[in-house]
Amino acid sequence: MSKEWPLWEIFIRGQHGLSHRHVGSLHAPDAEMALRNARDVYTRRNEGMSIWVVESNKITAFDPDMAEQNFAAPKSKVYRHPSFFEIPDEVGAM
């Protein structure tokens, strides 16, 4: 058995109405201590009001080597962006 504590990914919500954002990772023996450690490591400067922790190996991700086949196609499909509408002046900044 490895003596190294497992790695956890830390997500923090800065204020009401925003979503949790990934801020980094840390080591901890279990979820409860990962939360405590996250409080000490990532909220020292009043960054957050909510913390989520997820064990890193519970996250399933695309293989970065497959980036081309996964993500290249939309690059040529600029019409999927809503950037071709004329916006009336009265609308102001959007």
Place this chain on the structure above:
Amino acid sequence: MDPLVTFCLRMGDTTLILGQQTAAWCGHAPVLEEDIAFANMGLDLIGQTQLWYEIAAQAEGQGRTPDDLAFFRTERQFLNAQLVERPNVDFAHALMRQYLFDAWHLPIQEALCESGHQAIRELAQKSVKEVRYHIDRSRDLIVRLGDGSEESHAMMQGALDALWPYAADLMAIDAVEQALVGIGMLPPLDRVACAFEAETAVTLDRATLAIPGNGHARTGGRTGIHTETMGYILAEMQQIPRSFPDARW
């Protein structure tokens, strides 16, 4: 000395010396996360010290600053409880010292939230939130390590055996506190010792640690009597300001 000044120094000296001892772990704790947590806690305690020294200096009225009180008093003038000057030794000792301190610090800060002295009441209302987190953390680690592996259990029991006799000094009450209770500046403090006994009985039992049978023993810190480690702590803490008294950041 005005009992109010003495009481504020007893509180502030205790948080200062523990903050200094805790800060010494910066860069040396067993894991990075614990290193940051300990440094955070030390900074909380030093911040609280500053507030205690401001109240003391104002009550004293001799124009001394919090820095004067921290750096230009000698060992016998420090009124901290002996527990906090006990050496770092290893992480088990540092954690156990922190936990026993927290088990006293939370109930006294909760009591001080009802102080008749406005500045003390405001200090307590600010500090109590920090202290609740401190004990939450130290209690959790005491239980995990006490009820952990054979090695961690032995280390925590060794630390408890070494430090338990110093816990009484935290709760020592004399004419100073009685005078302040008498004029309504402090709430009755006997419930602090009751809360300490209740907290430690439950937590140390969960941690499968045995409270040493010889009872509370060592006192004197709050009247300026210290153990052999105190001079070394002050020498390290005061060396720069005493060498360069007018130095500024």
